[in-house]
Amino acid sequence: MNCTYTYPTGYQIMRVFWSKTKVINNVEPPDLSEDPEYSQRLQYLGDKQQICTMRLSHVTLKDSHMYYFRFITDKLDGKWTGDPGVNLTVSDLQVESPERVTEGDSVRLTCKSSCTLTDRATFIWYRNSQPLTERRDRNNELLLQSVRREDAGRYSCAVHGHNHISPAVQINVTYPPRNVSVLITGSGEIVSGDSVTLICSSDSNPPAEINWFKENESSAVGSGQSFSALQSGRFYCQAHNQHGSQRSDAVTVTVHHGAGRNVIVIAATSGGLFIIIIIIIIFIIKKKIINRRSAIHECENDDPKTGTYAALDLKSRSSDLYDTLTTVHPRPDVHQPDSSEYENLSPHSRTPR
Known part of the structure; x- marks a missing residue:
């Protein structure tokens, strides 16, 4: 803002500054160079004789205003303010x-x-x-x-x-719920009285409200992002805002009550139920194999003091081979011959040589 000023001869300039207000009720206006909003942006390029030019940098819309130059001399009546001032209009x-x-x-x-x-x-x-x-x-x-x-x-x-x-x-673009799905959290094996937690996720703006339903039931069974399933059934969530709604695929929660307080909970989507059934079948077959091996192991570890033994007799009948497994118990008070006294042990008794 280019500026010049004059004053009567015999006056000495004591102070010069720019302000955004005039003198009101004999109150001196504030110096802009002392204002935090202007102190780093305002630069006085004048002197104390005739030049009063001021530079204002980094101008914003808020700087649109009327600005006044004021100088004070050494005389009591020597105070003046430029009138009408400089009107700064900032375009943007x-x-x-x-x-x-x-x-x-x-x-x-x-x-x-x-x-x-x-x-x-x-x-x-x-x-x-x-x-x-x-x-x-x-x-x-x-x-x-x-x-x-x-x-x-x-x-x-x-x-x-x-x-x-x-x-x-x-x-800010708003849109209805999309990609609504249910996540299952928690262990597949829980203690009786616990529950499986289902979590509903969706993409929407503004955020959607969530309701939970059980298939074949018209009324909601819960609300909120998470839901605790305590019983068997197929559950799904529905997300909705002012722009629309969408429901998720249903998930199956099956509670199998076992012995004691143990409860096995199987929770899966309809697509993953087949995989879980295969896993259960494999588990049952594996358990049977383990039980069979355990029975054979117990047979091999029978106490020899009982006098019970097993012998394998191979005979040929009609050109067919067959195995006969016979368990023989010792007779009381009978001499136990040496194994060399016998040939083969069959279902028919033989006389020792």
């Missing part, structure tokens, strides 16, 4: 956008300036501080057709050839 770029944007809408953004632009002025658009396109458009409007959720962000504009970029405006 602003992005105008609708307050609410829903997925699928067509949105028009307008880059407006408070100053007069030439017909050759071209505009550059930014989203999240990144140029949207390399091209420059003479039209000061940006049209977003069939808005998607990915179009959400901070939009700003600029005039080509100028360093200034407009303040950014936030585009």
Whole structure:
């Protein structure tokens, strides 16, 4: 702001400063150089004789105001303020956008300036501080057709050839729930009285409200993001907001009551139920094999003092081979012959040689 001033001969300048107000009720106006909002941006380029030029840097819209130069001399009546002052008008770029944007809408953004632009002025658009396109458009409007959720962000504009970029405006795209699904947490084997926790997840804006249902029942059995299933059945969640709703696939919760307090809970989606059945069959077969091996092991470890023994007799009948497993118990008070006194032991008794 270029400025000059004069004063009567014989006066000596004691103080010079710029202010945004005049003297009111004999109260001196504040010095802008002592104002925290201006102290780092205001620079006085004048002197105490005739020049009163001031420079203001990093100007914003808030700096639009009337500014006054004031000087004080060594005389009681030697105080003056420039009148009418300097009116500073700051022009700026602003992005105008609708307050609410829903997925699928067509949105028009307008880059407006408070100053007069030439017909050759071209505009550059930014989203999240990144140029949207390399091209420059003479039209000061940006049209977003069939808005998607990915179009959400901070939009700003600029005039080509100028360093200034407009303040950014936030585009918030709202949409109905999508990708609604149920997650199962907790162990597959629990103690009686516990429960399986089901968690509903969804993608929506604004966040969706969650209700839980059991198939073939019309009323909700719960609400909120998580639900504790205490009984068998097929459960699903439904997410909804003001733009729509969507339900998840149902999950199956089967509670099998076993001995004592143990309860085995199988929870799976309909697609994964077949895999669980295969795992159960394999488990049963494996358990039978273990039990059979255990029985054979107990037979091999029979106490020899009982006098019980097993012998294998191979005989040929009609050209067929067969095995005979015979258990023989010793007779009381009978001499036990040496094994060499016998040939083969069969179901028929033989006389020793």
